[in-house]
Amino acid sequence: MTFNAAEKHQSQVPALQLLVALGFTPLSQEEALRLRGGRLRNVVLDDVLAEQLMRINRFTHRGREYGFDLEDAHEAMRRLKPTPDRLKGLRGTNQEIYDTLVLGTTITKSIDGDSKSYSFRYIDWERPENNVFHVTAEFSVERTASSQTKRCDIVAFVNGIPILVIENKRPTESLKKADSQLIGYQNEDNIPQLFYFAQLLIGMNRNEARYATVGTPRKFWQTWRDEEDTDEAIAPFANRVLTAAEKDAIFSGDFAGARAYFNAMAAEGDRAVTLQDRTVYTLCRPGRLLDLVRRFTVFDGGVRKVARHQQFFGIRRAVETVKQQDVSGARKGGVIWHTQGSGKSLTMVMLGRSLALERSIENPRIIIVTDRDDLDKQIKDTFKSCDLEPIRATSGAHLLELVQNKAPLVTTIINKFDTALKNSKLMDEEPHERILCKAIYRDLGGPVSRVNPSMCSFRPTEKNAVPDAAM
Numbered sequence: 413m414t415f416n417a418a419e420k421h422q423s424q425v426p427a428l429q430l431l432v433a434l435g436f437t438p439l440s441q442e443e444a445l446r447l448r449g450g451r452l453r454n455v456v457l458d459d460v461l462a463e464q465l466m467r468i469n470r471f472t473h474r475g476r477e478y479g480f481d482l483e484d485a486h487e488a489m490r491r492l493k494p495t496p497d498r499l500k501g502l503r504g505t506n507q508e509i510y511d512t513l514v515l516g517t518t519i520t521k522s523i524d525g526d527s528k529s530y531s532f533r534y535i536d537w538e539r540p541e542n543n544v545f546h547v548t549a550e551f552s553v554e555r556t557a558s559s560q561t562k563r564c565d566i567v568a569f570v571n572g573i574p575i576l577v578i579e580n581k582r583p584t585e586s587l588k589k590a591d592s593q594l595i596g597y598q599n600e601d602n603i604p605q606l607f608y609f610a611q612l613l614i615g616m617n618r619n620e621a622r623y624a625t626v627g628t629p630r631k632f633w634q635t636w637r638d639e640e641d642t643d644e645a646i647a648p649f650a651n652r653v654l655t656a657a658e659k660d661a662i663f664s665g666d667f668a669g670a671r672a673y674f675n676a677m678a679a680e681g682d683r684a685v686t687l688q689d690r691t692v693y694t695l696c697r698p699g700r701l702l703d704l705v706r707r708f709t710v711f712d713g714g715v716r717k718v719a720r721h722q723q724f725f726g727i728r729r730a731v732e733t734v735k736q737q738d739v740s741g742a743r744k745g746g747v748i749w750h751t752q753g754s755g756k757s758l759t760m761v762m763l764g765r766s767l768a769l770e771r772s773i774e775n776p777r778i779i780i781v782t783d784r785d786d787l788d789k790q791i792k793d794t795f796k797s798c799d800l801e802p803i804r805a806t807s808g809a810h811l812l813e814l815v816q817n818k819a820p821l822v823t824t825i826i827n828k829f830d831t832a833l834k835n836s837k838l839m840d841e842e843p844h845e846r847i848l849c850k851a852i853y854r855d856l857g858g859p860v861s862r863v864n865p866s867m868c869s870f871r872p873t874e875k876n877a878v879p880d881a882a883m
Contacts, residue, residue, distance in 0.1 A: 421670045423580035423617045424565050425677070426650070427692055428549055428662050433652035434697045436547035436568055441665035444548040447572070452554040452561055455606045460544065460572030461489060461534075468542050468571075471530035473523045480532070484519045488532055491517050492573075494608055502598055505608045506626045507711050513573070514706055535570055537706050538771065540698045543571050549667045553603040562603045568696070574609045575705065576696060581617045590615025591622060591630045598626065611705045612718065614691065621691035625709065625718045637721045638694040643685040646693045651682045707766045710758060713786065719762055723755055727763045735772055757782045761791060768800050768821070779815070779822045781829065791823045 432438050439447070447457040465485040470477050492512055494505050514537070518529040536542035551567040554560070566578035577597075579590040594615060598607045607626050614623045615633070622633040654662070663671035677683070694700065708719035708727070719727070726748045733746050748763075750756045764778045780802075782788050788804065795802050805811035805824035814822045 421580075421673060422582060423688060424549065425670055425674050426618070426683075426686070427566060427578060427580060427616065427688065428547065429652070429654060429674075430650050430689055430692045431547045431566070431568060431696060432654060432658055432662070433649040434693070436545040436698075438658050438661040439546050439548040440661045441548065441550060441552075441667070443661070444546075444551065452552055453605065455553060455574050455609060456489075456493065457546065457569055457572030458489065460546065460569070462486065462572075464544055464571040465489070465532070465534065468536050469519075469532050471521060473521070473526070473528070478521070478523070480519060480521075484521075484532070488517055488519065488534070492534060502600070502604050502607060503627050503714055503716065506610075506716065507714070509608055510611070510705075510709070510711075510716075534573065535702065537702055540702050543698070543702075545570055545698055546572070549662060550665065553606050555603055556601050556605075558601075562597055564597070564606070567606070570698075570702070574606055575611045576614070576701065577606065577610050577612075578614045578616065581615070583618050585617060587615045587617065587620050587622055588630070590617075591624070591633050594624075595628075595630060611709070612695065612701065614695065616688045616691060618686045618688050621688050623691070623695060623718070625716050627716050628718075634720055636691055636694055638690065640725075641690065641694050643690075646685050646689055647682070649693065650685055650689045653678070707769055708762055710761050710765070712758065712761075717758060719758075720755065722750075723759045723762060727759060727766055730763055731766050731770055734767065735770070764821070765795065768795065775820065777818060777820055779824070781824055781826055783826050785825055788823050788825050795821065 428438065444457070445452070447459050448454045449458055462482060462485040465488055466480055466482065469480050469484075471480070472478070492509065494509065498508075499505050500508060513534050516531055516533040519532045520527055520529045546569040547566060549566055551564045552561040553564070555562060564577050565580045566576075567574050568576035568578075577594065579594050581587060581590050594613045597603050610626055612623060612625060613628070614621060616622070620635075622635055624633040659671065659674070663669075663674065695704065704718060704724070708724055710717050730746055730748060734743055737743055748759060750759070760780050760782065764780050767773060767776045767778055770776070780791060782791075791802055791804075800821050802821045802823045803814055803819050805814055805822055805828050808828045811822070811824050811828045
């Protein structure tokens with residue numbers, strides 16, 4: 413392949429450099445194929461995954477710690493990978509794999525004749541540093557029922573599982589083509605097996621970047637705005653010098669011709685941080701990437717959705733506020749302001765998931781109130797990956813019963829709160845719940861709405877205040 417500096421590599425080379433600086437180990441095309449068992453149809457780095465499964469999983473029996481063996485790792489891999497008889501279409505298969513990745517599985521072990529099932533993880537979500545991250549360029553995948561291949565510009569892996577797929581374009585080329593390519597790759601006659609596992613998709617050039625997830629129509633691909641990460645923080649990573657071994661791995665095979673351009677770019681000295689760099693840094697650094705996948709991805713009626721920037725930062729700040737307590741142990745309430753169409757209902761669901769997954773909050777009690785009966789019905793699937801079983805309030809009286817019995821996760825629609833607001837006895841016993849009930853009622857059922865015209869934000873409220881819009 414003849415390298416042309418005017419081509420997409422102006423985007424591809426800096427993206428690879430930054431990903432490596434952020435902690436992704438580069439793989440040559442040859443090494444990536446070897447780790448896939450030499451099979452272009454396979455998209456998982458099997459050797460990496462098997463090794464990591466044995467490394468991050470341990471179990472304890474009668475006070476003694478044991479490790480799992482290779483047979484256990486292969487059994488877990490078999491459960492993760494879909495077989496033709498288990499395929500449920502692109503979206504269904506992707507959701508099933510997502511649930512498996514987040515929840516893990518169980519492996520039965522027998523010690524001294526005593527058999528017991530133990531939890532078994534594919535990814536250590538709590539400690540990103542316990543996982544291994546790899547990246548490769550020009551990742552070829554064999555098409556369905558064909559020996560022809562499609563080539564993805566950049567694919568990144570967590571523990572050998574393909575999590576991130578990036579399509580790069582030249583600066584003068586529209587990102588619509590990148591979006592369309594990533595969407596087209598998902599078709600049944602293309603390379604859907606890669607997108608059964610993929611969690612985040614990004615189309616980019618040096619001046620633009622848009623992200624989405626599997627099954628997202630092109631009109632819903634989004635840009636990301638981040639006011640926390642500065643160019644000064646990103647620049648050292650964007651200009652980190654690659655080692656000789658890293659360059660050998662990146663600029664290999666069909667991508668070898670890009671090395672001369674990279675060397676020329678490096679010789680010019682430090683480069684300015686681009687919008688592409690900001691997107692890669694804010695979405696793809698290991699901790700943030702895992703957080704987006706685990707806490708900020710929901711399935712709304714079988715449609716996979718990932719948080720927008722305003723949802724991500726609003727929810728994260730809300731969780732931090734909930735974790736704070738005054739000297740008496742009481743927590744403050746808070747407000748998340750939304751613009752119209754910015755995803756209030758999904759923000760509630762994502763906030764509920766984040767609270768349920770927050771290990772520092774013991775036994776959280778969550779009530780999710782929506783104004784959409786269809787979303788209320790769908791919330792059960794959303795919390796499957798949290799290992800929680802939501803109880804749906806069937807009436808106002810049932811809602812009161814669930815609140816009195818301190819059910820950990822309740823879902824309902826707003827009209828059920830009419831009964832709750834009329835029951836003064838319950839409200840007197842639970843003053844904080846009374847505030848919450850009124851706040852949610854005014855948010856979803858009342859005439860008042862306030863809008864932050866820029867980003868969704870979170871603002872703590874006073875202890876006894878009843879905000880016009882609460883989350």
